[in-house]
Amino acid sequence: MTDWIAGAAGGLLIGCAAALYLLGNGKIMGASGILGGLADGTARHDRVERIAFISALVTVPAIIRALDPTPAATGLTGNIFLIVAAGLLVGLGTRLGNGCTSGHGVCGISRLSIRGIVATVTFIAAGMVTVAVLRFLGGL
């Protein structure tokens, strides 16, 4: 129950961040787009803004972690092959499909974009199939 409340509260903050990014800077707050544009050099005049966004995104949770006495737990698998395969797929897929959970899921669906809705339904379905296969193979 408290997980749901924390989830909804955290979600509200994420939505406020996306709303501020849109109304202030006129941009879609998509994590894969902001990072990807820096990585492949397609970002030109707005490099500093992207770096500011990513720096805050990395350092603020680090500060919270330093103040939070409960042990850090991301629960990430220890299987390095799985991690590398997952990272490659996430990077390739989000750039090919032009967005991830924040860009398509939050910013796209909220404007009732057909592309955002189709992408979100598709990646959630693909994720569910993948987790089901992982569970079947005993990898979960």
Add this chain to the structure above:
Amino acid sequence: MMRILTAAVCGALFGIGLYLSGMTDTRKVQGFLDVTGTWDPTLMFVMGGALLPMAIAWRLTQGRTPRYGGSFPAPLQHRPDRNLATGAILFGMGWGLAGLCPGPAMASLSYGGSGGVIFLVAMIAGMLIAVPARRRLDTAGGLT
């Protein structure tokens, strides 16, 4: 300067939101995708919470321009195409395998251990592979 400050505030809020909602915990994300096991609905509440302010924000864009310059992104006119579908399938597979997507991967960088760092490096490599991959898909053409 205000644009840079706004971007930093958004990154900070995004990071706090991801942390608070538990979305940097890969087990909660995989738990949401785990419909054949013990399903964890948290991600749905996160999504719902995030959609609310954004739906209002899109309404507020009408008849206005962004506070700190530029213009609002026009809705993409083209329909979902092959690149969108292929990309979303590949992304969903990777998301299911590790329970990480780009936002949480960055937010948990400081406490996700070496695995988290390796994921981020692999993800950036995947983003770079996407450039020639997209070119190939576009020239392979025909079947859009």
